Amino acid sequence: MEGLSASEQREFQSRMERKQMKEFMGMFSNLVTHCFDSCVDNFTTKSLVQRETDCVSRCVQKFMAGSERIGQRFQEQQAQMMNQSPTGR
């Protein structure tokens, strides 16, 4: 990533932004599926009941918290790998 000129950087950046949007949409749809599967299995009512709503809130909250924690570990790992091969990228 280091050897890019300013205009290349810009092109790269805009591609990354598009990609992030796509990533986010994917994450959103996965999370919907996951929390729906985990929290909703009773179809005697038409709308979510309180218990299901609460479950979905906790599901999302927990996903975010877990995601953050995994992100930290991941970053540590990446940093460690960079240190191991200072000649590498």
Place this chain on the structure above:
Amino acid sequence: MSMFGLGRPQPSSAEKIAAAEQEMDLITDMFNKLQQACMKKCIPREYREGEINKAEGVCIDRCASKFFDVQMKVSELLQAEAAAKGGAAGGGFGIGGM
């Protein structure tokens, strides 16, 4: 096209961007896989609380660490396999040395 000895062929802009993009893709993909794997193994599907509790947190930390271990191990094994088979085929997987 530059031939051997005339210095490395200069990668074009498009190639350089593609390479950077590919690297990002690899990292993103790795993170997503890690997340999927460890959430599945460490977070029970009954959502009685919204916070990550102690046990789940520890599980995630260990899971991540082991996931990386497995990644290294598989990479090593594949490289060994390739070396045994192809001898001087060179190249190989660069997963470990990112």
